[in-house]
Amino acid sequence: MSSSNLRVALVGSTGYTALEVARLLLTHPSAELVVATSRQDEGKPLSEIHPMLAGRCDVALQPLDADVIAKSADVAMCCLPHGASAESVKQLADAGMRVIDFSADFRLSSLETYEHWYGVKHPWPERIGNVVYGMPEFFADEIRSADIVANPGCYPTSAIMPLAPLVKAGLIDTDDIIVDSKSGVSGAGRSPKLGTLYCETNESISAYAVGTHRHAPEIADLVERIAGAPIEVMFTPHLTPMDRGILSTIYVKPAGKAGSVEEAVRSMMSLLRDTYSDQPCVHVVDHLPATKYVAGTNHVQISVRPSGKRAVIVCAIDNLTKGASGAAVQNMNVMFGLPETAGLLM
Amino acid sequence: MSSSNLRVALVGSTGYTALEVARLLLTHPSAELVVATSRQDEGKPLSEIHPMLAGRCDVALQPLDADVIAKSADVAMCCLPHGASAESVKQLADAGMRVIDFSADFRLSSLETYEHWYGVKHPWPERIGNVVYGMPEFFADEIRSADIVANPGCYPTSAIMPLAPLVKAGLIDTDDIIVDSKSGVSGAGRSPKLGTLYCETNESISAYAVGTHRHAPEIADLVERIAGAPIEVMFTPHLTPMDRGILSTIYVKPAGKAGSVEEAVRSMMSLLRDTYSDQPCVHVVDHLPATKYVAGTNHVQISVRPSGKRAVIVCAIDNLTKGASGAAVQNMNVMFGLPETAGLLM
Amino acid sequence: MSSSNLRVALVGSTGYTALEVARLLLTHPSAELVVATSRQDEGKPLSEIHPMLAGRCDVALQPLDADVIAKSADVAMCCLPHGASAESVKQLADAGMRVIDFSADFRLSSLETYEHWYGVKHPWPERIGNVVYGMPEFFADEIRSADIVANPGCYPTSAIMPLAPLVKAGLIDTDDIIVDSKSGVSGAGRSPKLGTLYCETNESISAYAVGTHRHAPEIADLVERIAGAPIEVMFTPHLTPMDRGILSTIYVKPAGKAGSVEEAVRSMMSLLRDTYSDQPCVHVVDHLPATKYVAGTNHVQISVRPSGKRAVIVCAIDNLTKGASGAAVQNMNVMFGLPETAGLLM
Amino acid sequence: MSSSNLRVALVGSTGYTALEVARLLLTHPSAELVVATSRQDEGKPLSEIHPMLAGRCDVALQPLDADVIAKSADVAMCCLPHGASAESVKQLADAGMRVIDFSADFRLSSLETYEHWYGVKHPWPERIGNVVYGMPEFFADEIRSADIVANPGCYPTSAIMPLAPLVKAGLIDTDDIIVDSKSGVSGAGRSPKLGTLYCETNESISAYAVGTHRHAPEIADLVERIAGAPIEVMFTPHLTPMDRGILSTIYVKPAGKAGSVEEAVRSMMSLLRDTYSDQPCVHVVDHLPATKYVAGTNHVQISVRPSGKRAVIVCAIDNLTKGASGAAVQNMNVMFGLPETAGLLM
Incomplete structure (x- = not known):
């Protein structure tokens, strides 16, 4: 080098x-x-x-x-x-x-x-x-000159990316947002613990920290900071038998009464596409995201579908990359004037 | 023999x-x-x-x-x-x-x-x-004399078991029930298809059939049949990288306005315990259920927790056993006057 | 009860x-x-x-x-x-x-x-x-009256079952036997250790204790005890990303010089079939065994195939069942005059 | 670009x-x-x-x-x-x-x-x-000017890399080499087949094509081409429940009679270190390689250990990268005068 x-x-x-x-x-x-x-x-x-x-x-x-x-x-x-x-x-x-x-x-x-x-x-x-929150999609200017950057949490990244623009645009109700997230086991760290042994987590999915996970206030705080409106978010994390990846399935109600859920979903997809059109790491897609589609990369895949009276947002990231170290490299690139995606698998 | x-x-x-x-x-x-x-x-x-x-x-x-x-x-x-x-x-x-x-x-x-x-x-x-629905916990008498038994769907089993008693007792709102279910891959059958190849599903979790899965009307139909009240249920299935198991995370609103969510959750746990106290296959537990805890068995584990304004019900079954073949053996036992759990791993 | x-x-x-x-x-x-x-x-x-x-x-x-x-x-x-x-x-x-x-x-x-x-x-x-070695296939009489039974090791079970009869019958050379074994992670126990964390073992296979594993002398000791001839065995265990199961791939040389390897393999299959024809847990099969075929059961599947100048024996067991607790129940049944396979999934 | x-x-x-x-x-x-x-x-x-x-x-x-x-x-x-x-x-x-x-x-x-x-x-x-065999570690000159490059097979790569130098240096016997290989499921391709469905391969390891796999002659052919001596190789592939990776456990006999197996192993390690000291993708390591250590990369990890009278070589590669597409990119780089590891995760 x-x-x-x-x-x-x-x-x-x-x-x-x-x-x-x-x-x-x-x-x-x-x-x-x-x-x-x-x-x-x-x-x-x-x-x-x-x-x-x-x-x-x-x-x-x-x-x-x-x-x-x-x-x-x-x-x-x-x-x-x-x-x-x-x-x-x-x-x-x-x-x-x-x-x-x-x-x-x-x-x-x-x-x-x-x-x-x-x-x-x-x-x-x-x-x-x-201290600036290290999400260059929203805070690039502050990051550029920051002495300290708070790198985002993994679950919050998967929830804030789709929710913040929708709340800001007033497209969804803010008082009954449900975030059901599924994470790979690497999110639980590398300290030896019974709960993350292979034979405890393999071939099993489970919810944990229901109603008590620390990423709930982080999601609410950041959506409010970006969108300017407080939200109520219910967050349930799940441990999923895979190394990497977070899939967040987010249940929201379209705001207002006019129009069908299908129309509301189209508006949401359109707004998200506009919001992220210049962002190299965020992709609003027609297919339903899977964590495998973003594994090992700094990419985010988001899609929205109607289901009854609600819209269902599905967002996939790699918890170790965009959810942690990839975001950190992206932040570093912005801080030091390097190309934003240098060193990331793009 | x-x-x-x-x-x-x-x-x-x-x-x-x-x-x-x-x-x-x-x-x-x-x-x-x-x-x-x-x-x-x-x-x-x-x-x-x-x-x-x-x-x-x-x-x-x-x-x-x-x-x-x-x-x-x-x-x-x-x-x-x-x-x-x-x-x-x-x-x-x-x-x-x-x-x-x-x-x-x-x-x-x-x-x-x-x-x-x-x-x-x-x-x-x-x-x-x-034709009787083959859930002996609710329809044992009809099953006993039935010529045909309709064996329940796997996802519906995991949703009906906790929801039906709560709706019947009037403990939850019926108009905004969200069922977020995670299933092992065996639920998708044994016909060779791209989507269920090992390398497509391993190390990945994904939602599918959002808003369009056929088990949504089955859940609604049966809860109404058992509880006597129509419900609105939003159902999202997910493909999870494991052979067996369904975990359903169900978001419900406590009915009425009196009392805290914590109290409502206690009432729900208490009602479910009473409902299933004599049932050999259904266990209302204090810990959060995991699919591994019921793998290979005909058992159901259910728990309820508060989260913000809602109660979160977590229900785990084995999709091939209680969600299919175990339930069938249980039905057969009832039909022919054998001990209800004969041949099941109890 | x-x-x-x-x-x-x-x-x-x-x-x-x-x-x-x-x-x-x-x-x-x-x-x-x-x-x-x-x-x-x-x-x-x-x-x-x-x-x-x-x-x-x-x-x-x-x-x-x-x-x-x-x-x-x-x-x-x-x-x-x-x-x-x-x-x-x-x-x-x-x-x-x-x-x-x-x-x-x-x-x-x-x-x-x-x-x-x-x-x-x-x-x-x-x-x-x-103290009797708890393998009822060979020591049932001693087990019946034993005060103490030494329950067999998991890897040794998968090697002794096919090797002992072949050595006893003089069908294979005793001086260059290679046992390459692959075990699920449960064999490593439930104490929290870095090496058995999900993210260390998932999506990975590795050899360990090459040339130094304690089950090598156990295999040699028991084959000698059963077959009456000392053997030299090289044993390599591998950690495989699955909960349960051991597959041992065993490389042996047909004894003597007369005849083709194909013929020697037929003799081996025939001898193994005869040896185990009355044993409820041991199955000599034409297909190549997989650990999934015996998962959760006390069954053993064995097959032999020719490969160049050698015969390759493939033996599959469940390490927790026939490799540990199932064998223990089988031993208990023999000790107390119960049907040998009572309580085992047969 | x-x-x-x-x-x-x-x-x-x-x-x-x-x-x-x-x-x-x-x-x-x-x-x-x-x-x-x-x-x-x-x-x-x-x-x-x-x-x-x-x-x-x-x-x-x-x-x-x-x-x-x-x-x-x-x-x-x-x-x-x-x-x-x-x-x-x-x-x-x-x-x-x-x-x-x-x-x-x-x-x-x-x-x-x-x-x-x-x-x-x-x-x-x-x-x-x-047509040149696309292994730049041995054939870089021919690759540079080739019109066609035959990209190596995945299993052969994991066997040839350690075996060819050892045979060439006369350090091992050539007439009884056993290659026991374990591959991730991606090696079986993406066409929907029963045998590669998730629920057939997950939680299971199995041998296949014992004595009949087409990569056996490829290994023998290339070792002979590189080392100038014919070898006899017995090759057994196994399907392992993981997406990617090949671990080959190779049983060889030190050549000659002088010296202990431990000394022979030290000579092998030393020769392999010398052979690959200038190669960016091949690492002779003291620890026992695991497929996870090379997953997603073009790297090869090799180690040798004594076990009884034999030396055990353990070699790990990623079957899709060094075993296929990474090798192809490496070949392309050599063919077109680009830095050999450009585009590879190094």
């Missing part, structure tokens, strides 16, 4: 989103992974904890020292758990780095909402409400 | 529900598979088209001749496609056999609804509205 | 083999689970740690006290890890119980081999070489 | 290898898919038969007319079945195009071997033995 490459530091390297960042950077034409940190595995090559990187990436794991990292890298991708993440983000930002934070620590507008749902004191409350 | 065993004929033997019938009968203490028919594979042993039966079942495939079958068997399990099924059911019934029909041909109350949704002329319209 | 049922104690209840024992006993006509022990979860219902038992089994977990258990149960199924297991087996036997031990502690003939491969001091060395 | 891009024609577009070519070309920096042919789906966009290309590729399907294609494209990737492929390759070559043929039609050295194993008359026998 050329010496003029953008130098990327991976902060927190053991999880699936970290691996996905490394994987994407391997083919990025003008960015390069130069630093990877880990508490437990200091000194080991990154490829030892992620054997698919064998022979492809020889970065050695180092401890998280913000000042040291700031000397070697231009941007940090922070893949730490919430709470812990905000502290590191602060240190990295104080050391002068631009940071993309994968945690939920800076995504919400309100400190109270954060502390209520995440059950922790926020380590850097001043920045709440003051 | 004893010579006094109930003798069962399998009519249409190549599919997954037929295999499941054969599998269950192998361990049934007092019923026995004695006939299996197939158009294409006449003369072959059943175990040649289902190699898991090798050494376990030596029935040879024969053509479908109702009079011949009636001499060898006491009851026919008819696993043919809709339309074709009704004709064979008529022949078998005319030959004096009692028949359990796996198709949709006799499930609906109304000929018009049937012909509208299935797009065929019904070959035996006189019997529409005049 | 009747009060004259055989009363079974499950010692060590949290793993997959324990669940499989419980599942099988639910449909056993004359045995019943009456005790289940667990160190961590004392007092909880067994169904809380295995939610598929909800509403089906209400045994509460109790601590392992051999004298207490001996008063309530007739036989103990001991599902503890090696080393720990031998100690408990001793206590249970001392308390007068008959015990089926799932661990490797009493499988091998030689103390030295055991201590070399398992790296622990054996807590009850006197019994080494003095 | 720039107008100076290499223009690629995809001949035969409906299968998984064709999709993989399209997927890889989407991110290729200097090649572009400009033509795609299909008999059945003329006029449709390629993205209609491969919905993951929606919004990413708007090539319309056209009939196979060699002269028309030769005017629009520089190189043809021919993804047709054997027999049919040779005819089209001839037409395309006659029209002046350079062709990469995915079929087996030009892979073997001998017409007799081809016609024996493939059971068809070869349509262009003059070229047998006269």
Whole structure:
């Protein structure tokens, strides 16, 4: 790679989103992974904890020292758990780095909402409400100049992308939106837990965190921020026996009384097509999306169909790519003036 | 097996529900598979088209001749496609056999609804509205004396079991019920089709037949028949990368305005517990059901949780067992005065 | 169930083999689970740690006290890890119980081999070489009167069943036998570990413990014990993305020089057919076995094919059933004079 | 893309290898898919038969007319079945195009071997033995100037890569090599067949074509061509429940008698490391390869371990990438003087 490459530091390297960042950077034409940190595995090559990187990436794991990292890298991708993440983000930002934070620590507008749902004191409350949400489709200008970008949650991405434009255009009722989401198991992380063992999740689908998942307030917050109107959203996540992918099936009521549901659906499809016509990653399609159609890519597929009195929106993303690391690379590209989809499988 | 065993004929033997019938009968203490028919594979042993039966079942495939079958068997399990099924059911019934029909041909109350949704002329319209629906939890008395039993659809089973008692008790609104169902691939049958190839469905979840699936009218029809009130149900099926299982996530509004959603959910759980307290196959549970918890069994797990203004019902069944062949064996047991769960994995 | 049922104690209840024992006993006509022990979860219902038992089994977990258990149960199924297991087996036997031990502690003939491969001091060395190996196909008489039965390992079952008769009959060379085995993930147990997380094993096949797996000496030991001749076996296990099943592909050389490989294969098939003609669980088949053909059952499918100068034996079992808990129930049936396949899905 | 891009024609577009070519070309920096042919789906966009290309590729399907294609494209990737492929390759070559043929039609050295194993008359026998085998690791010079390249088979790639150097160096016996290969289901193609339905292959592993698979002679032929010595290879393929990947477990005997197996294994590892030190796609690794470690990439992972008297080689590739379409892109890059790994995920 050329010496003029953008130098990327991976902060927190053991999880699936970290691996996905490394994987994407391997083919990025003008960015390069130069630093990877880990508490437990200091000194080991990154490829030892992620054997698919064998022979492809020889970065050695180092401890998280913000000042040291700031000397070697231009941007940090922070893949730490919430709470812990905000502290590191602060240190990295104080050391002068631009940071993309994968945690939920800076995504919400309100400190109270954060502390209520995440059950922790926020380590850097001043920045709440003051960090851009890393969805370039809506916030590209702020991202361009941001010091910190809050990388979106996976489920929220699959819900906000279709809902925000429809709410903004007044095409759907805002008080009874149901988001039924199905996620691959990688969304549950790489820490060994009974619930994500192969034999617990394989050949099984289950709902979890019904009525209590932290991504519900994130969806509502962002749709309101983008569309300017509060919504009521009921969100049910499901664990699905596959590695990757989120399919959100969203039940909405067409606003107003005029016209048939079929007409309303056509208006929605048309509005979504217009909204995303210039966006390289979002595709409004006639077929019904499947997670396989977007697996390993940063693409989003959206379609809308009538069903009784409601419209059913189906949205598919890859939870690790557009739902996490791909979005982070896209954000990085925007922050540093690179082509928006560089390094992404397009 | 004893010579006094109930003798069962399998009519249409190549599919997954037929295999499941054969599998269950192998361990049934007092019923026995004695006939299996197939158009294409006449003369072959059943175990040649289902190699898991090798050494376990030596029935040879024969053509479908109702009079011949009636001499060898006491009851026919008819696993043919809709339309074709009704004709064979008529022949078998005319030959004096009692028949359990796996198709949709006799499930609906109304000929018009049937012909509208299935797009065929019904070959035996006189019997529409005049055949018991094979759900012993609600229709045991009629099943006991029935000549023909319409075996329930897989998705409908997962929706009717929780919805019917709640509607009957007036605990939920009837005009905005959303059923979001996720099924294993075996529900799509064993005919080679692009859409059910391993590499098309593995690692992918997708919605299909949004707003147009034939099980929507079956759910509505049966809930109305059991509960005495019409409902509006929006039904979205999904293809899930697993062999077996249906998980239905059902979004309902508590009826009336008094009390919190939490209280309404408690009332629903309590009513469902009472309804099914004597039923050996239905379990109202505190944990969130997963399809794995009922895989290979005739059991149903149901739970209800609050989420915003709605209650979320989660119901898990095995689509091939309680959703098809297990229910058929249960119906057969009731029809012939055997213990209701004989031959089922309890 | 009747009060004259055989009363079974499950010692060590949290793993997959324990669940499989419980599942099988639910449909056993004359045995019943009456005790289940667990160190961590004392007092909880067994169904809380295995939610598929909800509403089906209400045994509460109790601590392992051999004298207490001996008063309530007739036989103990001991599902503890090696080393720990031998100690408990001793206590249970001392308390007068008959015990089926799932661990490797009493499988091998030689103390030295055991201590070399398992790296622990054996807590009850006197019994080494003095406990029957629980394979009723070869040791039914000893099992009938045994106080302790060493339940076979999963991989060894899939190798011993085809190899022992062929070696005994002198049909194959004994010095270059290659066993390439593929197992479902349940064989790796239910303790949360990185290597058995869904996203580590799904969509991947890998070899492990090449040249170092403890089941290699078990295969050699038992083939020698049954066939009376030492063999050299090279054993390579693989982790396969499925819940259950072992497929062993075994490469052998026909003994002697006379005749073609095709003829040798016919002799092998014929000998295996004769050997197992009266065995209810072993099927020598013309088709190539697949693990799906035996999933959830106690059946074994074996076939032999020519390939170049060698014969290829393919043997399929379910690792949790015939490879563990099903064999244990079969052993129990033999020990207590019940029909050999009672409670097994036949 | 720039107008100076290499223009690629995809001949035969409906299968998984064709999709993989399209997927890889989407991110290729200097090649572009400009033509795609299909008999059945003329006029449709390629993205209609491969919905993951929606919004990413708007090539319309056209009939196979060699002269028309030769005017629009520089190189043809021919993804047709054997027999049919040779005819089209001839037409395309006659029209002046350079062709990469995915079929087996030009892979073997001998017409007799081809016609024996493939059971068809070869349509262009003059070229047998006269087309380069598309494995740039061994034949880069011939590929550079080739008019036609025979793209390697998937299984052979996983066997030849480790075996050829070891045979050439005389490190292993050539008369008793056993290749036990496990492939994902995509290797079986995209035509609807019973055997590749989800519910037939999921949760199951099985051997097939034991002793009769056409890739056995291809492995032997190429190892002999590269290493200069004939070998005897026994090859057993297995269908594994995953989309992609091949793991080959290869049992070899160290040549000569001097030294331990451990030493022999070290020599093999060392020789393989030297052989592939400059190759960007081949990695000799200390860990045991898994197919997941190379999924979606053009990489090969190889390791060798001792086991008894033998050495066990484990080799992992992605059957659709290095085993088919990735190798084809690599070949194309070599043919046209592009960087060898351009467009491949490295």
